[in-house]
Amino acid sequence: MGERPLTYRDYAAFARMSAEQIARDCEVQAFHASGPGGQGVNTADSAVRMRHVPTGIVVVSREERSQLRNRERCVEKILETCRRRARPPRPRKKTRVPVGQRRRRLEDKRARGKVKQLRRRVEGE
Numbered sequence: 001m002g003e004r005p006l007t008y009r010d011y012a013a014f015a016r017m018s019a020e021q022i023a024r025d026c027e028v029q030a031f032h033a034s035g036p037g038g039q040g041v042n043t044a045d046s047a048v049r050m051r052h053v054p055t056g057i058v059v060v061s062r063e064e065r066s067q068l069r070n071r072e073r074c075v076e077k078i079l080e081t082c083r084r085r086a087r088p089p090r091p092r093k094k095t096r097v098p099v100g101q102r103r104r105r106l107e108d109k110r111a112r113g114k115v116k117q118l119r120r121r122v123e124g125e
Helices: 008-015 019-024 039-043 067-085 099-119
Strands: 026-031 047-052 057-061
Touching (some): 019 067, 026 067
Antiparallel strands (some): 026 047, 047 057
16 A cells, blocks of 8 residues: 655644754665865765655755765755645636537548548448
8 A cells, every 4th residue: 555645734844844854764874976176086985875765756966076965965955845846826718619629520530420421331332
């Protein structure tokens, strides 16, 4: 039996949490950052991948040279994602098919029916 999908209200609740509360619910991995930086990048596990367990949001930060600052950036990114997902969906507006469009559809349908009718075997042959 699967969990119910999160709604914008659930994300709003997470968006109101403090950075410390969010960080407590996260799994953290540190790894070597790729890209420019030479020895500084290759020797230290300064890049951070963080997964917020309740929401499943995964973020990566490798901007800073310090692992601590990258952890802080990850928490900020998770909070930002929660804020973005917390926006309620815009209400749908019912639309009507214009009269002209409806008429064209029916004409096309009749024409198609005629084409198919002409493919049939003629009676009396």
